[in-house]
Amino acid sequence: MNIAILSGKGGTGKTTVSTNLALALKANYIDCDVEEPNGFLFLKPYIDEEKEVLVDYPFIDDSKCNSCGKCVRVCQFNSLAKVGDDIMLFQKLCHSCGACKIICDKDAISYKKRSIGNIEKGIFEDIKCIRGVLNVNEPMAVPVIKEVFNNIETNFNLIDCPPGTSCNVVTSLKYANGAILVTEPTEFGLHDMKMALEVVKLFNIPFGIIINKDDKKDNLIKRYCRKNDIEVIGALPYSREVAEIYSMGNILYKNAKYKEVFDNIAIKAREVLKWN
Known part of the structure; x- marks a missing residue:
């Protein structure tokens, strides 16, 4: 109760x-x-x-990422941004939904954990x-x-x-x-x-x-x-x-x-x- x-x-x-x-x-x-x-x-x-x-946050492997921007476009919380040829992450905006990892066809995104x-x-x-x-x-x-x-x-x-x-x-x-x-x-x-x-x-x-x-x-x-x-x-x-x-x-x-x-x-x- x-x-x-x-x-x-x-x-x-x-x-x-x-x-x-x-x-x-x-x-x-x-x-x-x-x-x-x-x-x-x-x-x-x-x-x-x-x-x-602990919560998950995306980690981008620069050796695999081609900066296509698919992860940026799929993120509903604006935690990812494309700046020139780089993908920037704003950790505290991430809701750990997993959409960016799913859409990445280069397998460049994995998840790590941080304490909140x-x-x-x-x-x-x-x-x-x-x-x-x-x-x-x-x-x-x-x-x-x-x-x-x-x-x-x-x-x-x-x-x-x-x-x-x-x-x-x-x-x-x-x-x-x-x-x-x-x-x-x-x-x-x-x-x-x-x-x-x-x-x-x-x-x-x-x-x-x-x-x-x-x-x-x-x-x-x-x-x-x-x-x-x-x-x-x-x-x-x-x-x-x-x-x-x-x-x-x-x-x-x-x-x-x-x-x-x-x-x-x-x-x-x-x-x-x-x-x-």
């Missing part, structure tokens, strides 16, 4: 919800926000395993934690996200998705059985929540909303959810105390008051997302 935690924008409290709800649900924590995987800053797991994420990131595994209390870390200056996170899912177990997993609605989010949702969207009661929060909802609906999985920085009023998020028959799973209060605990890198679930909040959210989440 994989439950995805996502948001239409950054800064809504997605990682706050993910890390604390993982403890409330006793679920493994899976950090797929590989460009900024900060969940481990709060859980602080003991990391006992680490491995590189790491997978780290660890333990915090009684839950397993896994995260992907994309190397600095690497533009494509999807291979790292896919490798994260190659390393998870078929247990109960809480997936901390990347923010927004990009292909990184779509890749994460492919593995999800349910989704929780974290938002905040602002116009920006509502706008980006709507975008995230459209993505989630494409996968035909159950979902619900958690409101962060809730003002305890009948705000625009609650009105929108009520109008559109969307379940609100729970809310986190707009509180200076929450900000202080978070700023020190501590877990809200260790505070008795907020432990009760997340335990109640966990109960409602099980009802809304329909798992046993």
Whole structure:
């Protein structure tokens, strides 16, 4: 069972919800926000395993290449370019699709591997934690996200998705059985929540909303959810105390008051997302 935690924008409290709800649900924590995987800053797991994420890239044998340019024309990602009589490769644009090797009738193209990131595994209390870390200056996170899912177990997993609605989010949702969207009661929060909802609906999985920085009023998020028959799973209060605990890198679930909040959210989440 994989439950995805996502948001239409950054800064809504997605990682706050993910890390604390993982403890409330006793679920493994899976950090797929590989460009900024900060969940481990709060859980602080003991990391006992680490491995590189490798991707293929084309290597051109100049002794066989006649610079015909077929590989350049077939590449949909502009990772190859013909400059004079030379074929230039832009490694970081390559999607390792293999089209250039297939079309080369001189057998001048082979593949080598390069590292674009790491997978780290660890333990915090009684839950397993896994995260992907994309190397600095690497533009494509999807291979790292896919490798994260190659390393998870078929247990109960809480997936901390990347923010927004990009292909990184779509890749994460492919593995999800349910989704929780974290938002905040602002116009920006509502706008980006709507975008995230459209993505989630494409996968035909159950979902619900958690409101962060809730003002305890009948705000625009609650009105929108009520109008559109969307379940609100729970809310986190707009509180200076929450900000202080978070700023020190501590877990809200260790505070008795907020432990009760997340335990109640966990109960409602099980009802809304329909798992046993």
